[in-house]
Amino acid sequence: MPLCNCSLCGNVYQKVYSDICHPCSKQNDAILCKIIEYVSTSEKENFLLESISAELNIDINIVKYLNKKGDLIQIKNKLLFTCRKCNEEFQPTCHKLEFCPNCQQNTYNSVYKEKESLNKSNLLSQLENSIKSKAAAKKRKDSDHDYGFKNSNS
Ligand SMILES: [Zn+2]
Numbered sequence: 001m002p003l004c005n006c007s008l009c010g011n012v013y014q015k016v017y018s019d020i021c022h023p024c025s026k027q028n029d030a031i032l033c034k035i036i037e038y039v040s041t042s043e044k045e046n047f048l049l050e051s052i053s054a055e056l057n058i059d060i061n062i063v064k065y066l067n068k069k070g071d072l073i074q075i076k077n078k079l080l081f082t083c084r085k086c087n088e089e090f091q092p093t094c095h096k097l098e099f100c101p102n103c104q105q106n107t108y109n110s111v112y113k114e115k116e117s118l119n120k121s122n123l124l125s126q127l128e129n130s131i132k133s134k135a136a137a138k139k140r141k142d143s144d145h146d147y148g149f150k151n152s153n154s
């Protein structure tokens, strides 16, 4: 079994299934229960991960870790994420989302555009290359003539 550093507390542990050590994962189970109970019984409609961390006095890294693992999925409807790009708060449709719908759309568009212009420049350079190689072939042919290789056979 490989030795690893726990991604939460940094302690060395023997990696079996999880990327965190046993004490951390045990602690996390308790924390997860606390979060879910707190959020689902609260009258507040939405919670930022940061506010869960502050209100329950839980390390934000643990809250984020649990969220990343998908453990907060059952309180998903009450969660608010902060967009990594514009800092706008948004309701996530999936726990892996990092950008608000707007930024997601924009990122998608710019990636698409980049791809498109890349394709275009690829096409152009392909065209250029084929013209060049045709010209080179023609040159070779011409020089064949110059040396009379073609004529000697005819
Ligand atoms: Zn740990």
Ligand SMILES: [Zn+2]
Pocket: 083, 084, 085, 086, 087, 088, 099, 100, 101, 102, 103, 104
């Ligand atoms: Zn955004």
